[in-house]
Amino acid sequence: xxxxxxxxxxxxxxxxxxxxxxxxxxxxxxxxxxxxxxxxxxxxxxxxxxxxxxxxxxxxxxxxxxxxxxxxxxxxxxxxxxxxxxxxxxxxxxxxxxxxxxxxxxxxxxxxxxxxxxxxxxxxxxxxxxxxxxxxxxxxxxxxxxxxxxxxxxxxxxxxxxxxxxxxxxxxxxxxxxxxxxxxxxxxxxxxxxxxxxxxxxxxxxxxxxxxxxxxxxxxxxxxxxxxxxxxxxxxxxxxxxxxxxxxxxxxxxxxxxxxxxxxxxxxxxxxxxxxxxxxxxxxxxxxxxxxxxxxxxxxxxxxxxxxxxxxxxxxxxx
Amino acid sequence: xxxxxxxxxxxxxxxxxxxxxxxxxxxxxxxxxxxxxxxxxxxxxxxxxxxxxxxxxxxxxxxxxxxxxxxxxxxxxxxxxxxxxxxxxxxxxxxxxxxxxxxxxxxxxxxxxxxxxxxxxxxxxxxxxxxxxxxxxxxxxxxxxxxxxxxxxxxxxxxxxxxxxxxxxxxxxxxxxxxxxxxxxxxxxxxxxxxxxxxxxxxxxxxxxxxxxxxxxxxxxxxxxxxxxxxxxxxxxxxxxxxxxxxxxxxxxxxxxxxxxxxxxxxxxxxxxxxxxxxxxxxxxxxxxxxxxxxxxxxxxxxxxxxxxxxxxxxxxxxxxxxxxxxxxxxxxxxxxxxxxxxxxxxxxxxxxxxxxxxxxxxxxxxxxxxxxxxxxxxxxxxxxxxxxxxxxxxxxxxxxxxxxxxxxxxxxxxxxxxxxxxxxxxxxxxxxxxxxxxxxxxxxxxxxxxxxxxxxxxx
Numbered sequence: 035x036x037x038x039x040x041x042x043x044x045x046x047x048x049x050x051x052x053x054x055x056x057x058x059x060x061x062x063x064x065x066x067x068x069x070x071x072x073x074x075x076x077x078x079x080x081x082x083x084x085x086x087x088x089x090x091x092x093x094x095x096x097x098x099x100x101x102x103x104x105x106x107x108x109x110x111x112x113x114x115x116x117x118x119x120x121x122x123x124x125x126x127x128x129x130x131x132x133x134x135x136x137x138x139x140x141x142x143x144x145x146x147x148x149x150x151x152x153x154x155x156x157x158x159x160x161x162x163x164x165x166x167x168x169x170x171x172x173x174x175x176x177x178x179x180x181x182x183x184x185x186x187x188x189x190x191x192x193x194x195x196x197x198x199x200x201x202x203x204x205x206x207x208x209x210x211x212x213x214x215x216x217x218x219x220x221x222x223x224x225x226x227x228x229x230x231x232x233x234x235x236x237x238x239x240x241x242x243x244x245x246x247x248x249x250x251x252x253x254x255x256x257x258x259x260x261x262x263x264x265x266x267x268x269x270x271x272x273x274x275x276x277x278x279x280x281x282x283x284x285x286x287x288x289x290x291x292x293x294x295x296x297x298x299x300x301x302x303x304x305x306x307x308x309x310x311x312x313x314x315x316x317x318x319x320x321x322x323x324x325x326x327x328x329x330x331x332x333x334x335x336x337x338x339x340x341x342x343x344x345x346x347x348x349x350x351x352x353x
Numbered sequence: 354x355x356x357x358x359x360x361x362x363x364x365x366x367x368x369x370x371x372x373x374x375x376x377x378x379x380x381x382x383x384x385x386x387x388x389x390x391x392x393x394x395x396x397x398x399x400x401x402x403x404x405x406x407x408x409x410x411x412x413x414x415x416x417x418x419x420x421x422x423x424x425x426x427x428x429x430x431x432x433x434x435x436x437x438x439x440x441x442x443x444x445x446x447x448x449x450x451x452x453x454x455x456x457x458x459x460x461x462x463x464x465x466x467x468x469x470x471x472x473x474x475x476x477x478x479x480x481x482x483x484x485x486x487x488x489x490x491x492x493x494x495x496x497x498x499x500x501x502x503x504x505x506x507x508x509x510x511x512x513x514x515x516x517x518x519x520x521x522x523x524x525x526x527x528x529x530x531x532x533x534x535x536x537x538x539x540x541x542x543x544x545x546x547x548x549x550x551x552x553x554x555x556x557x558x559x560x561x562x563x564x565x566x567x568x569x570x571x572x573x574x575x576x577x578x579x580x581x582x583x584x585x586x587x588x589x590x591x592x593x594x595x596x597x598x599x600x601x602x603x604x605x606x607x608x609x610x611x612x613x614x615x616x617x618x619x620x621x622x623x624x625x626x627x628x629x630x631x632x633x634x635x636x637x638x639x640x641x642x643x644x645x646x647x648x649x650x651x652x653x654x655x656x657x658x659x660x661x662x663x664x665x666x667x668x669x670x671x672x673x674x675x676x677x678x679x680x681x682x683x684x685x686x687x688x689x690x691x692x693x694x695x696x697x698x699x700x701x702x703x704x705x706x707x708x709x710x711x712x713x714x715x716x717x718x719x720x721x722x723x724x725x726x727x728x729x730x731x732x733x734x735x736x737x738x739x740x741x742x743x744x745x746x747x748x749x750x751x752x753x754x755x756x757x758x759x760x761x762x763x764x765x766x767x768x769x770x771x772x773x774x775x776x777x778x779x780x781x782x783x784x785x786x787x788x789x790x791x792x793x794x795x796x797x798x799x800x801x802x803x804x805x806x807x808x809x810x811x812x813x
Contacts, residue, residue, distance in 0.1 A: 300785035
């Protein structure tokens, strides 16, 4: 089934077709309709222009300047971009971000899909409704508040997690004070809070698979893993593509969790690209450098998304 | 299908224009109370409640200066760095305040770019100011000198002292430490506290931050992670207002990274040992209200804090005799660390004379009393601390707060050059790896810190 979203262009075409079918030449009405379209679109265009396109443009220009807010911007050419290679923190933050994205997206997709399959399997409707809501719930919580609570739970000396593990004789773990521990906690908190949306996407994707396909495959002797491998996976591949694109874009922008829980530490172990952008701009007043990092991050997101869509030609099955 | 007549279109556009006109004050923020008023604008770090709490101060000031309207703008932020960034955004937006409350963390940033020197005003009102300087320790004034000029009048300060839980100390079998106790004494007390504790307990809890973090342990070893020099100049102030004190120069200069000096390595080694032995918390966690809870329930034996904590502990229901305060122990010396705050006049202000009147009033006894009616910081005027802490709220040895300055005259502000944000980040991010990777990790960690500090100080 395909859904065609109405667009201004298609509406005008429909209008013109209508006019052809009913040749009542009403040029004024036609012009009026066209004007009305633009009147309704104007707020969106103005909003996008003022708050999206102009800032993007300004940011691109700013990347070639040194500007600390107080003094006049000073043109520095590609110096801010060169900084990205000189400043070790920037390089580490990008490596951290990429590593985080790889692990977080895989874990997030796997957990979401597994839970979606469980919820879509045979269970009472009330239970299905309950789990759908419960699993989506973390997404609507404030990331900063969740991170704050988690940092208390994972506190090395007095946190509930270590107190609980201590009951089994497990010594205190430096969850937020060691590199590996901090990475694991940031990952866990991020995935826990974000898998809800992916989970809903998979629920929708799974629900759209006709039951007849499974019934037919059962008659042919396919069950369990084979059904999942040869029916479920191909038929939800468009959903998987969308879910993975959105998960990757979101993970590349991770900020709240490491900022609140670890401040990027210990050392630079959990420092991410967006944290460096924030620090450069709002702590160190290097808006040019922050813009340059932002542009590189944007290019990275575009590149990854393009690769995904390129690969989707081979791996995504549109039926 | 909708047929839109010209009349309807014009009507729709007209409605849009009327709607925009009606909502214009909201769109432009002109309806924000006080905006656009002819008033002296004062920015302070805090909430709307903090601004409201200063209403008595504003009223008293306006009674004295009926011609000057005052508008307090409270700016919230996670820390001083965020607050400064917001002030700078106001500057960039063309709506800078006239007066800004600035702490040590931002003194040199503001002095180097935004603040207006107070020298001419201090000269002009020298007689009035003499009474102020007579009551204020020169270390606090020196902290607001930059390259020979004075930029702020200290209003409140907090020296980093050691707060200890009296029950924990009692259990350890030790009495109150001597004022000049040594590092060995500190370790002995901490080990005894640990040995005699019940349940989860840490003898020393500290946070990874600029104030009260690693710096006190560097200062008591007569070192720092930055080189420390004094700028030339400043004699105009010292000779006129502190004639019996040796001149202190034109303010501190922290211009080079120095994290690899042997005393610095030694101090970090001490911290590594404390954390390694389980006597101190890993500083990468906790703080704020959590620390208040831990301290008040006896889960923490001691922690660095200043006069500001008295109010916090009181509000948490901690009785005066449940804790006390003492000095940091001695290593090569016993120099302490403090942070101070006061108002600065912006270069861009067209109301500098009025702004100076505000500064002068806040520095007066009446102004300081009204500005700090609760013990949420030690006051720059020595005489007022007796009223503040001697009124029954605070630990038994509250005199320690101000006596830190008197007893250890080399006590100095936290090192905060104009590149403070970058320097602070370079310090904080390297403290934890430096002290948590065993004795051999100390020097390696400091090497990375040195590199990061050099990069930070290269910024303009």
